[in-house]
Amino acid sequence: MADQVITLSDVAAAAGVSLSTASKALNGTDRISEATREHVRLTADRLGFRHNALARSFARGRSQTIGVLTHRASNPFTRVVLATAATELGAKEQAILLYDARMEEQHDVTESILQLRARRIDGVIVIGTSTSFRTPSFTSRFDVPVINAFTVPADPQDTTITADDFAIGRLAISHLLAGGRRRIAHLTAEPHDIAAQRRAEGAGELLAEAGLEWAAPVRFGRWREEWGEQAAAELLAEVPDLDAIFCGSDAIGRGVERAVRASGRQVPGDVALIGVDNWESLMHDQRGTRHLTTIDVGLEEIGRRVANRLLEGNLEPGVEYVEPHVVVADTV
């Protein structure tokens, strides 16, 4: 525990070579004979040597830490991306330094940016709140790579990895069609919400390709369970022969399900339901279980990919979409 810490010069001395030789040997850099390299490696192992990461970072000028800018880290979607990215980065010995700011407030975020630069971070991940809101562009405010996650990019030249709402809509309908449903309706969030719009568009497109139409006009409302319940009740009264409802989110879906059951219909016997978000996975692990069939938008994949792209330095400008996937459960 309190044992003397071994430094590189200890290793060099023990191996009978110079400090610089030892450094090069262990780093695999520069021209060193294979014999001495191996010899240094062995003595280093024997002594239990580990680089002092602080000294190394200092000398190299690279901090082994990635800055993360979030809008509101308490957002559950943000958390998933954050935790996944942090795990991925940690596995590669990269720390993260998180600044949680209201990105709209210039002053606040400017201070954070200065802090991050002072820390000589190696890269930046900007995590947006959703695909509904545009996140300001920070790319030009750093001299290290910046990558955006889970957001609608303000600048199309920024590197962005995000969910594919259009594909989500298509996938939902495709799954319902595969289940034999034909009289399908869609209940979703605010009409000005970008994610809601794209999901509706994607869904409408696939429906049209199948030669079908919505069984009722798409209803826009709120991302809320209670709205789902109320809207579904009205919808079922107007269009009694529905056989499926595509719900804009799992929260809405929960409300819809209650209304459908309250109307005396069976789920999925009479009406199939599919949501979006994979809400239940946020509770699964040992606990929880699947009930509502849903579309997973791929938040974890976003987190993983963002971390890896950044480390690889693989930052092509433009938006890269993550493929959604169906999570099969009891409601289709």
Added chain:
Amino acid sequence: MADQVITLSDVAAAAGVSLSTASKALNGTDRISEATREHVRLTADRLGFRHNALARSFARGRSQTIGVLTHRASNPFTRVVLATAATELGAKEQAILLYDARMEEQHDVTESILQLRARRIDGVIVIGTSTSFRTPSFTSRFDVPVINAFTVPADPQDTTITADDFAIGRLAISHLLAGGRRRIAHLTAEPHDIAAQRRAEGAGELLAEAGLEWAAPVRFGRWREEWGEQAAAELLAEVPDLDAIFCGSDAIGRGVERAVRASGRQVPGDVALIGVDNWESLMHDQRGTRHLTTIDVGLEEIGRRVANRLLEGNLEPGVEYVEPHVVVADTV
């Protein structure tokens, strides 16, 4: 952007003092006249100087980063604690370095520990998976402070901050009693699950204090929605005059609610429901809404407190419990 970086010696030169004086002035350490201190500060500001955090960390031997050991970062509860702690730490310029390991596997975690020590981390947070499982003790394996979060500590001398399952049970019953309920049952998880046990004990205790008994024996089963549904159906058949069910988790509660409604009863008119976890908060923010009344176990508070304790160096040995609170919604 690519503008010359200002170093401390630039500041010293501009202020007409020595490097060491400049350092002390800005750090508020050592004896420096207030006049020169202020003068140095002003020139530093004027030049836009920021400490090179790397150099500083190196010189001081403190990394400004906290190591985090998790069992499985993908666990939703872990994520909440992690994200909250990271936010709190970030606000104080502390980075985090996350190692996600199966803590049971010695080899794996030993490597992580060595990495963390090489990084000269300033402290360690160990996040458990829940209050159901015991996490091995890592305190003695570091020479920096270690604090455990959301776990049953293996060593009572370790510093641990976690949820108070006993209080959770009491609180749930107290809320139901305040709502005028008297015929109360409890459906919860596996009988060997520590969290489930304590919640049941706490609930039973408060019930006894109120001069009441369970309307039916406590039923232990699984942390699953479907189990809740099935168990509630049976329970209602056996004890038709129940007026409340304390559900061991929100997932169970969801299932219970379906069963109650399916039996023709109203929620909360005929039967009140209360869960545990504040599941919906994991989805709230802009979206989602409250439906199920529940007990929030205080995960965010755990994250916050763990971060702050560590920074303050305020690490008394023993377990500190976070107070749960009721989240009022529609089912009581």
Added chain:
DNA sequence: CAGGGAAGCGAAAGCGGTTTCGCAAATCAC
């Protein structure tokens, strides 16, 4: 066999701060 180039290694200069220590001047006690 002379000369040029490459291979292998070491000396030393950083990287940009913090911190110890010593010295001169100012302040204090008596």
Added chain:
DNA sequence: GTGATTTGCGAAACCGCTTTCGCTTCCCTG
């Protein structure tokens, strides 16, 4: 007014590693 402290500041060592540069030695070419 003298000696003992205290105050304010600068010189320089140091943190542990990376990296440049130069010096040998060896090999190859013609």
